[in-house]
Amino acid sequence: MATITIMDPVTRIEGHMKVEVTVDNGRITDAHCTGTLFRGFETLLVGRDPLDAPVITQRICGVCPISHGMASVMALEDAVGVVPPRNALILRNLTLGSNFIMSHILHFYLLAALDYVQGPATSPWTPAWDHDLRDNSSLDAVAAHLPQAIEARRRAHEMGAVFGGKMPSSHTYIPGGFTAVPKAESINQFRTQLNWLTDFIRNVYIPDVQTVAGVYSDYLSVGQGYGNLLAYGVFDLDETGDNKLLGQGYVESAAKNPASSVNEQSITESVSYSWYADNTDNLKPESGVTQPAYPKQDAYSWLKSPRYEGKPYEVGPLARMWINGDYQQGVSVMDRHAARAREALKIADAMNGWLDNLNEGSPVYGGFSGSGAGLGWTEAPRGALGHWVEFSQGKINHYQVITPTCWNASPRDGNNQPGPMEKALIGATVMDPDRPIEALRIIHSFDPCLSCAVHLMRPRKKPLIIKTGGCR
Amino acid sequence: MIASRRDFLKYCISSAAALGLDLSVVGRLRQALAGATQLPTVVWLSGASCTGCTVSLANLVGNTGPADVADLLINTIDLAFHPNLMAAAGDLAVEQLSAATAGDFVLAVEGGIPTAFNGNTCWLWTEYDSSGNKRDVTALDAVKRLAPQALAVLSVGSCASFGGIPAGAPNPTAVSTLAQAAGVSTINIPGCPPHPDWIVGTIAKLITGAKLELDNDSRPVDYFKGVGTIHENCPRRKQEEAENFGLDGYCLKELGCKGPRTTVDCPTRQWNNGVNWCIGANAVCIGCVETGFPDKFSPFYSHEGGSETESDEHAGTSEGGGTSEHDEKPQSADYKIEKVEWKKDKRILKVEGKSDKGVKIMVRNGSTGKKLISTKANKAEWKLEIRNPSPVPCWVEIEVNNVVSEYDVKNAPGDCK
Numbered sequence: 001m002a003t004i005t006i007m008d009p010v011t012r013i014e015g016h017m018k019v020e021v022t023v024d025n026g027r028i029t030d031a032h033c034t035g036t037l038f039r040g041f042e043t044l045l046v047g048r049d050p051l052d053a054p055v056i057t058q059r060i061c062g063v064c065p066i067s068h069g070m071a072s073v074m075a076l077e078d079a080v081g082v083v084p085p086r087n088a089l090i091l092r093n094l095t096l097g098s099n100f101i102m103s104h105i106l107h108f109y110l111l112a113a114l115d116y117v118q119g120p121a122t123s124p125w126t127p128a129w130d131h132d133l134r135d136n137s138s139l140d141a142v143a144a145h146l147p148q149a150i151e152a153r154r155r156a157h158e159m160g161a162v163f164g165g166k167m168p169s170s171h172t173y174i175p176g177g178f179t180a181v182p183k184a185e186s187i188n189q190f191r192t193q194l195n196w197l198t199d200f201i202r203n204v205y206i207p208d209v210q211t212v213a214g215v216y217s218d219y220l221s222v223g224q225g226y227g228n229l230l231a232y233g234v235f236d237l238d239e240t241g242d243n244k245l246l247g248q249g250y251v252e253s254a255a256k257n258p259a260s261s262v263n264e265q266s267i268t269e270s271v272s273y274s275w276y277a278d279n280t281d282n283l284k285p286e287s288g289v290t291q292p293a294y295p296k297q298d299a300y301s302w303l304k305s306p307r308y309e310g311k312p313y314e315v316g317p318l319a320r321m322w323i324n325g326d327y328q329q330g331v332s333v334m335d336r337h338a339a340r341a342r343e344a345l346k347i348a349d350a351m352n353g354w355l356d357n358l359n360e361g362s363p364v365y366g367g368f369s370g371s372g373a374g375l376g377w378t379e380a381p382r383g384a385l386g387h388w389v390e391f392s393q394g395k396i397n398h399y400q401v402i403t404p405t406c407w408n409a410s411p412r413d414g415n416n417q418p419g420p421m422e423k424a425l426i427g428a429t430v431m432d433p434d435r436p437i438e439a440l441r442i443i444h445s446f447d448p449c450l451s452c453a454v455h456l457m458r459p460r461k462k463p464l465i466i467k468t469g470g471c472r
Numbered sequence: 473m474i475a476s477r478r479d480f481l482k483y484c485i486s487s488a489a490a491l492g493l494d495l496s497v498v499g500r501l502r503q504a505l506a507g508a509t510q511l512p513t514v515v516w517l518s519g520a521s522c523t524g525c526t527v528s529l530a531n532l533v534g535n536t537g538p539a540d541v542a543d544l545l546i547n548t549i550d551l552a553f554h555p556n557l558m559a560a561a562g563d564l565a566v567e568q569l570s571a572a573t574a575g576d577f578v579l580a581v582e583g584g585i586p587t588a589f590n591g592n593t594c595w596l597w598t599e600y601d602s603s604g605n606k607r608d609v610t611a612l613d614a615v616k617r618l619a620p621q622a623l624a625v626l627s628v629g630s631c632a633s634f635g636g637i638p639a640g641a642p643n644p645t646a647v648s649t650l651a652q653a654a655g656v657s658t659i660n661i662p663g664c665p666p667h668p669d670w671i672v673g674t675i676a677k678l679i680t681g682a683k684l685e686l687d688n689d690s691r692p693v694d695y696f697k698g699v700g701t702i703h704e705n706c707p708r709r710k711q712e713e714a715e716n717f718g719l720d721g722y723c724l725k726e727l728g729c730k731g732p733r734t735t736v737d738c739p740t741r742q743w744n745n746g747v748n749w750c751i752g753a754n755a756v757c758i759g760c761v762e763t764g765f766p767d768k769f770s771p772f773y774s775h776e777g778g779s780e781t782e783s784d785e786h787a788g789t790s791e792g793g794g795t796s797e798h799d800e801k802p803q804s805a806d807y808k809i810e811k812v813e814w815k816k817d818k819r820i821l822k823v824e825g826k827s828d829k830g831v832k833i834m835v836r837n838g839s840t841g842k843k844l845i846s847t848k849a850n851k852a853e854w855k856l857e858i859r860n861p862s863p864v865p866c867w868v869e870i871e872v873n874n875v876v877s878e879y880d881v882k883n884a885p886g887d888c889k
Contacts, residue, residue, distance in 0.1 A: 005562070006562065006598050006606065007561055007562040008562060008595075008597050008598035009555050009561065009562070009565055009566075009596060009597045010561055010562070011555050011556070011557075011558050011559075011560065011561045011565055012556065012557070012558070012559070012561070013556070014523050014556065015518075015523065016518070016555075016594065016595060016596065018595065018598065018608075036594065036595035036596075036608075037520060037593065038586075038593040038594075038645060039520050039586070039593070039638040039644065039645055039647070040638070040644025040645050041637075041638075041644075043642065043644045044637070044638070044640045044641065044642065044643070044644055047641075048770060048771065049770070049771035049772075049773065049774065051771065051772065051773045052766075052770055052771055052772050052773070055758060055772055056637055056640070056766065059522050059524065059636075059637045059638075059664060060522060061522050061523070061524075062521075062522040062523040062524020062525065062526070062527045062528070062665060063522075063523055063524075063527055065522075065524065088718075106527075106530075110530075110557065111556075114559045119559055122550075123550055123551050123552050123558070123568070124551045124552070124553070124554045124557045124558035124559065125557075125558075125559045126559060127559065127560050127564060127568070128559030128560055128564075129559075129560070129561065129564065150530070153530065154530070154531050154532075154745070157531055157744055158531075158744045158745050158747045160744075161743060161744035161747040161748045161753075162747060162748060163753060164748075164753060165743070165748050165749060165750045165751075165752060165753030165755045166743035166744055166748060166749055166750055166753075167531070167743075167744055168524050168527050168528060168665060169524060169664065169665065170753070170755070171750055171753075171755035171756060171758065171772075172753050172754070172755045174717055174773075176717070177717065177718055178718065179717050179718055179753055179754040179755045180754055180755070181718060181719075181720045181754070189747075294589055294592065302593070364717075364718040365716065365717040365718030434563075435562075435564070440561055
């Protein structure tokens with residue numbers, strides 16, 4: 001007989017989420033993911049000074065604020081055609097890279113690991129759903145690394161603060177450049193932390209992920225989902241915007257020959273199962289409308305459902321590493337963890353080189369003025385992130401954000417296609433329907449960030465129809 | 473990583489000054505910890521938050537040196553419920569919460585409390601009634617239920633304390649402060665995010681049962697009002713003012729730095745284990761620990777924006793004339809403002825104070841500059857009522873006998889401006 005289990009709250013993620021799974025004969029036959037928090041950042045940006053956008057959008061998420069700051073300055077610069085000085089590009093990459101490393105380590109050790117290893121015997125790490133914690137001494141060694149991992153996460157933030165001022169949230173990202181200037185002392189300070197962290201990633205984090213993947217090797221064939229992978233790309237290597245450490249692209253069904261460019265025009269957002277008006281279904285971001293409709297028949301999430309060419313796509317470290325040919329071993333729970341760890345090393349190694357390219361005495365700010373509409377596409381640690389902005393006479397007229405977790409944790413669309421996380425859940429076997437640890441492992445492998453799932457709301461007044469997009 | 477209470481005590485003694493603890497407090501801490509049979513229970517909820525406060529708190533977690541303190545606290549308090557950190561999920565997590573809140577507990581809340589759609593833009597967990605019917609519990613439900621039962625209620629971060637960025641105009645989800653939503657007094661530890669020391673030091677004081685000295689905004693004076701403004705303590709204060717971004721070592725006032733209007737200890741405490749701070753990276757202060765943030769300080773990059781003229785003048789006087797830099801509100805000398813409060817039921821803004829009889833009093837909306845009332849003190853203790861101001865001000869400028877000061881409006885509504 002089928003039973004429905006509601007996991008609410010889904011803990012050890014960023015933000016608020018509820019997941020409902022139907023279990024029949026020990027197998028998940030249906031899944032619904034619900035984003036349960038909305039704050040309406042886009043509407044509170046309207047009417048403000050464009051320069052305030054990178055500061056305010058960083059408060060969308062305290063785990064990946066720097067990605068929002070990056071997307072925001074890129075969108076503003078795109079609107080007026082400004083390219084910041086080389087030094088600024090490097091300083092932005094170094095600070096963003098620090099945030100990636102912080103987030104990846106945080107995710108594995110503090111959010112995901114407790115699904116596989118026994119944590120300290122005290123709250124908040126006990127109690128847990130421990131019925132499938134496997135008895136293996138190598139796992140104890142992973143658990144023993146928790147204190148060092150907590151130090152590593154903190155050090156990554158300290159590294160980011162060298163040029164970012166403070167973490168989380170840095171006000172050094174400004175359209176036209178960066179505020180901090182590189183000096184020999186700060187470069188050395190940064191490099192000392194980076195060397196320590198690179199060591200940790202290479203000798204502790206990656207081996208620990210391999211250990212867990214070895215003991216739980218069945219999870220190399222759990223939570224595969226669609227295998228549709230998409231990335232916008234991140235870490236510009238020069239002023240053209242075309243060369244990035246991790247480039248853009250997409251593939252269907254885990255194919256090994258990714259298309260190398262993502263077409264903005266192929267993105268639509270479905271609202272069939274979201275609390276938004278039905279007549280706003282399947283619009284492109286550039287002509288999209290966000291009109292809340294709560295309550296609404298059959299709707300179950302505040303997230304819209306972004307689709308590429310009408311299909312659901314998974315975003316995140318595995319998508320980036322796959323599309324760039326760095327990791328193509330498979331799409332599963334453990335492959336997501338493995339790709340995330342290897343990406344941390346790839347970024348750390350690249351950062352070491354970027355430090356050498358900083359030029360003491362060269363400018364970090366090149367000026368910024370004008371009006372226009374622009375698009376800022378980058379990546380958050382958990383996947384593709386886009387900001388759209390339009391402003392004139394020093395005021396923002398429109399702002400739109402599409403976040404990675406909107407792609408991954410989206411509800412069904414008008415064609416009844418489940419979102420990528422829902423798809424990954426369906427078909428998984430479950431030992432104990434009341435304690436579906438297997439579902440939790442699948443959800444955590446995506447590193448969901450629900451606070452990022454922002455859309456526009458306007459309560460206490462009649463619903464406001466705001467034209468979204470209109471950029472480029 | 474599990475440290476003993478003795479270690480924690482040792483840490484607090486060695487860092488007493490840094491945490492703002494006096495030695496008598498440490499003595500009480502010793503007593504409290506020695507006598508406790510059970511660790512104090514802390515329940516941490518997230519409202520309309522970004523998790524930045526938790527991430528910032530974690531920046532004190534480590535296994536060497538003073539960075540041990542949050543780790544020690546986590547193991548010295550019983551953090552029974554924390555959605556981002558706890559191992560338990562779903563029903564097991566909700567059971568943990570019920571058990572923890574059945575006894576004595578301290579409630580810490582990160583994020584403001586949305587009230588639009590009856591709070592349905594923020595669900596925290598699912599619960600079941602005796603017949604097995606399920607119900608989504610909103611953050612609004614949760615804090616109304618739990619805050620009155622708690623031994624103490626902490627608003628962690630600017631959103632829970634004052635509404636913060638999600639409550640910025642037009643406050644899209646009608647975010648309310650924790651105190652307003654739950655109808656209780658809170659200890660406010662603002663900041664976007666707050667520094668981990670501010671959180672940890674306040675919790676340490678609470679554990680001892682020591683009285684916390686709070687300022688008018690319910691913030692611990694040790695970290696906020698008591699330390700003076702960022703500008704007063706800024707190492708760049710005497711430097712030439714930068715006229716453009718990306719230049720090292722200059723005062724950032726001309727670029728819009730809100731240091732002159734922000735009272736907190738960032739210049740001396742520094743961030744991320746002493747590595748840096750906003751101004752150290754040539755980035756302006758945005759006033760993130762103050763009431764009315766962000767709107768009171770936005771645009772962040774305008775020295776004309778955010779109505780900071782008065783404070784600039786004040787700082788200028790201090791520099792030139794050598795008057796007291798810490799006497800931000802000249803209350804004792806000429807006049808004293810007793811009350812600036814919004815009465816929601818009557819839609820009246822009450823302003824009460826003391827001064828010489830007959831002096832001129834003018835009240836302006838701090839954000840818009842709109843004059844709300846202009847009158848003369850009819851007696852030495854006067855009471856003014858401003859009916860139905862539109863918009864209701866978040867803060868006001870009060871001019872008495874040609875001396876201007878700013879006051880936040882107590883109980884200002886979510887849509888104040």
